[in-house]
Amino acid sequence: MTEDRRNFVLFAVIAGLILFGWPLVQEYFFPTARPPVTKIEDGKSVPLPQPQADPTADAPAAIRDRAQVLRETPRVRIETPTLRGSVNLQGARIDDLVLVRHRENITRDAPPIRLLSPAGTRDSYFAAWTWRGQGLSPPALDARWTASSPVLAPGRPVTLTAPGGNGQQYLIQLAVDDAYMFTVRQTVLNRGPRPVSVSSFGLVNRQAPQVNNDTMTIHVGPMSVRNGNARYAPNYDDLREDGPERFTTTGGWLGYSDLYWLAALLPDQRRPFDGQFRPGPNNAFQADFTAAPQSLAPGAALTQTSHFFAGAKEVRLLDRYTDREGATMLNQAIDWGWFEIIEKPIFYYLDWLFRLVGNFGVAIILLTVTFRLLVFPIAQRQFQSAAAMRRLQPKMKALQDRYKDDKVKMQQEVMALYRTEKVNPLAGCLPTLLQIPIFYALYKVLMLAIEMRHQPFVGWIKDLSAPDPLTPVNLFGLLDFTPPAYIGIGIIPILLGVSMYFQFKLNPQPMDETQQQVFKIMPWVLMFVMAPFAVGLQIYWITSNLLGILQQRILYARHPEMVGAPAK
Template sequence: MEDNNRNLILATVLSFLVILIWYTVFAPEPPAEQSGGQPVTEQGQTVAPATPTAPSATTTADLGGDAAAGAEASVGRVLIKSPSLEGSISLAGGRVDDLLLTQYQETLDPNSSNVRLLAPSSATADPALDTAGAKPYYAVYGWTASAGTDPGLVPGPSTVWSVESGETLAPGQPVTLVWDNGAGQVFRRVFELDENYLFTVSQRLENNGDAAFSAAPYGIIARHGRPDTQNFFVLHEGAVGMHDGELVELKYKKIVDLDPLEREGRADLIPVNENGWIGFTDKYWMTTLAPAPGQAFTAVIKYAEAADIYQTEARYPMQTVQPGTQLTSTGYLFAGAKVTEIIRDYEETPGIQRFVDSIDWGWFYFLTKPIFSLLHWLNTHIGNMGWSIIALTFILKLLVFPLARKSYISMAKMKELQPQMEAIKERTGDDRMKYQKEVMELYKTQKVNPAAGCLPVLLQIPIFFALYKVIFVTIELRHAPWIGWIRDLAAPDPSSLLNLFGLLPFSPPAQGTLLHSLSLPVLAIALGVSMWMQQRLNPTPTDPAQKMIFAWMPWIFMFMLGGFASGLVLYWITNNVITIMQQYSIMSMHGHRPDLFGNIKAAIPKRSRADGGATKDGKPEGKGKGK
């Protein structure tokens, strides 16, 4: 039994240490406050950046300076309106730079504003746009002139476009922008939008001149300044992409640390032969460029240090358009929420390869993906994520039940051997080697595996981390309510023992803080009690050190997990309750009914019991025995 307890303690302590290190060492840091801005000269004058694909270390997609602000205010905008998005396209550069996610709010407050995804670089120039506090973040398209061709003959970030057709970009209502370079070439940009978050962008070059004309289309996503991130090591935020089946992830710090390449600044150039996409991802939101399947391009991740702008680019090969012909380059822009079902559908149509992997499934992706799929399926039938998590826990426990059954049967057999082990201990005294040898011979004779008891605990660790990942990164859990005061299963339980769960007239500590964890929310208390009750089903270890560890473990976990997502704590509580029921039933079926309530009474300090109480073996015991 001591070997069994030792293995169980080892598994529990290891899992505890992993979670403790995770929670303390890698806790999220306060978001970095970095403001975006324009590159300036030593004299303080604003520098107008070059064409985005020009090979320059200071290349940016920004319009640049006061001229940009004036252009933004004067040329107007094309409205965007769909069931999922609202915003506008600036005719200055033809940029998608104003986008709200209408199905998501910043907070749980009913009056909270919608989540803003994209914002223009000169927001103050257009008072009609409420972008206060939003860092510039936008998508811009253009063309690169061939060597020896005047760059002014192709549209760039500062080009002012005209609306040729369409008034509002909406599902089934495309908008076409047009620009004539005056030298025989006409450029058109056609925007289409579905009911969710996918823009189809077609760039057309019509050559009405007398000679061939060569140019290369491109798309850029630019972010001014480092965005506010979670700064959590288990969550990827930064550049994300796929090139020919290989996932690319680069955090903002790594982008800044890129080695400067000749004529490209700090950049990472990735050639894509057939299928790929590139962009920026946040925890729940993403903006991504996806060329048409089968289209070769160069994916670029770069940082313009002088302008403090992060960029991802899709650069297409140079194309030559003969007189009297035209060229069309079609790609896609995803700008929205990372809803698993939606982005998985985009893998089918239009065929964006492995797009669902833009969600950070983590190290245990082989568990995380099926667990999320099952949870999502349950939620579609139950209609409540909290009850779906409880149902998921029952299913997971059912799947591992054969292993758990063997464990509980082994514990019952170990209980049978308890008197013989006590006799061996009395006979061997302090000779640990002799004691261990005789105990192992007893195990071998009785065909008992002392390690079987810790297998369910070991199996629980990857399941726990996989479910943590599901709750932490998937938007389906964001602002998902359960019952009563639990209105966001992705956030910690907002209740607090410090204000007697709302009875006292002051606010509890902020969620996610260490003080909030110490304030003991309701779910944290329930977790500690359920772990303690589960522990009382097992015989108390004879070793004092083991006994002390077992005594403290439930309460340490209770305080430590108080700041975890309430959905994860709910899973753990449900798991403990099911384990208690399973263990009690199986051990009872094998003739060893645990005296759960007797053990609980024995564990309560300063509680005397009359003679005649029951021991774990069901035999009469004297007063104070079993403590």
């Protein structure tokens, strides 16, 4: 087989692996963005329903109507700047909660995200508290409690009371801040004749979500912080197959993490507790904790305090709870992964830019400009290295012709030439390698940060964290069908392919003709590869390409030897 034919076969194999193997790699390591929040009909953006937005959304298949279930039991209203809902006095449960600052879709009249829903409804999701211990006789799980106030609000706690057996009295005081944190103070009054052992017990019970969005890089499902480590496991299937998972720790928490939402129990961070995840009937799952027991003498009272987070995983808020309010590693509820050291600074810088200009798309462009300015000196050295390599091409070609039958000798002579001319063939790789963690970090920020959710850019782009909905495949929405994702190439991915084409065209052309063919087709292959990703990521790449073209123009002016064919 000739060298040219071997190169062509190698190129065909690589192209086939990219086109057909990339979807498998992408689904495992880089799950695609959520479906677009709009579609284009007759040239106009029309909002699409977002069934994934609401983990407890009502549907015709609901077990019972939620409104009817809520009316059947006495309740205490929850009213905060961020939450609306109620506490169920039958069982002392928080089982009705919506997040008023987050909507299911982009329309003005869209309902708020519902996080918690009572038992008996579709996808029920609730938290409850009781006690365990030798000699205790706490109220039954369905006991009716008495509330001290009809409304729970910031600065206005509510105390729930209920009698138990053996002369014991039980109180649960609930307080809530102006965000998503509840404080739960459980008190037992022992009016009996003997001492008792008291352990507070809390649980979060939920139906498993209809769609499992857990992936290799973004965990969704049961998670905990135990013994100083965040554990993004088990998933729902693990619990179904392997049964309960138990652990003991001092400090930490456990609960259920969705992509943007979290319901987590935080026992007393100074005392040990036993945690557990377990499967239940009817596709239900429970996370619960049992605090270390304490002895309560006759005639005395004992209060044990825990917390309950139920809300959105807002980055700054989770950091505040972790750093200032002692919620151990609550900010790890966001699965940043290995590159957190890069992702968090990028998020904070991007968020600062957004607050400065008021548009996340513009903020991404400014982020790209910042990065390009920082690496410009490195890119200049890269170009100088490429210029030096270009000057060496005639000598390298001569060596290849002279030692074409002795590959080992040819490699030795080429390396000697590099040393003599003081050229590093790998120097040009550094800017590209630097962009990889930046690109991946921005990808994770777009996928994980709720601050990016439903953020518009311009025109038809209503959500930077979703793919581009405008595609010529259906004549920009004039034809009444939605093409599948792998051929629904949007306008922004097309612009990305065009920008890559012109940037590749400006690059010094390799002498090998097969490599030249690879560079010609690569922009269009990458256009299809990138199409399912978030628009914000594509805007970053387009901006980077345009700045790269400008940079190359400047550097070509400084290195005119790079223009035209290499010397012979």
